[in-house]
Amino acid sequence: MTATTLQPIIPRTDTPALLAALQKSGSWDEHISMAISNPNASIVTTPTFKYDITVGAKATRVLIFDHLGAEEDMERDLKAFLAGLEKGTKVALDESAAFPHARAEILERVGFTNRVFAHPNVARQLDLVDVDGTPVAPTSIPPPEGITIHEITSSTDPRFDARVAVERDIFGYGAGYFSHLPAALAEMMDKYGDYHLLATTANQDGGEEAVGYMTLRVHRGVAYLQGAGTVETWRKRGLTKAMLARTVAKAVEWGFEVMLTVAWDENAVRAWTAMGFREVGITRVWDLDV
Known part of the structure; x- marks a missing residue:
């Protein structure tokens, strides 16, 4: 790998963008890569969302990576997406990965709760x-x-x-x-x-x-x-x-x-x-x- 292959480097002063890139790199990229050899997992891209769905013996899990629609449509798109899932599906959403659309007030209105960690979210x-x-x-x-x-x-x-x-x-x-x-x-x-x-x-x-x-x-x-x-x-x-x-x-x-x-x-x-x-x-x- 050489410097010419790098994407534009995010300035040190742009903390929100740095955190969003960190979350995408640490969650989005790794989940997608792990799904390659997992017969129970798949990466799905729709007009409004990109997500990872894993079908397990006890529960189906969906991790939403990114909102592909307009920012002002986030709440509407999220409600429609959730309505199409089978009952019992466990859904998680990376706030920074969906930055800037996944604002806390929108997620709370839809019914999401912030996962509380001791340290992993720092x-x-x-x-x-x-x-x-x-x-x-x-x-x-x-x-x-x-x-x-x-x-x-x-x-x-x-x-x-x-x-x-x-x-x-x-x-x-x-x-x-x-x-x-x-x-x-x-x-x-x-x-x-x-x-x-x-x-x-x-x-x-x-x-x-x-x-x-x-x-x-x-x-x-x-x-x-x-x-x-x-x-x-x-x-x-x-x-x-x-x-x-x-x-x-x-x-x-x-x-x-x-x-x-x-x-x-x-x-x-x-x-x-x-x-x-x-x-x-x-x-x-x-x-x-x-």
């Missing part, structure tokens, strides 16, 4: 450069001794399978979720240009053992730190900081001024805050049972 921002373009975030930190950090920019890379597997091992994904993950990561890498780092160390057999990863997505004009993880034996040894510095260097090279991420639990909040991220805004999801 977006965090890392400033990469100051106002004159001078880098302010570290762009070079050596990895711990014995660790090599590799760049992966294509699903044909020989280390791609190891990149997928290490995420599964770190987070304990079940077989169902993991069965869709390789296709989703390949789609996001090859279509959207996701930039991956894989950290390895030598094993007793003289080969490589994957011990950590980090993923940066820049598809929608925002530098989104999509994911990161380190196996337990290598935590608190500076590996994540080293991978973050490499990722920051790449984002600065491509012209970004800020990087955004979402912290999903208390440990992640503490980790990202310690590395310079600060709270910047709220991304909200709204729910409704038909």
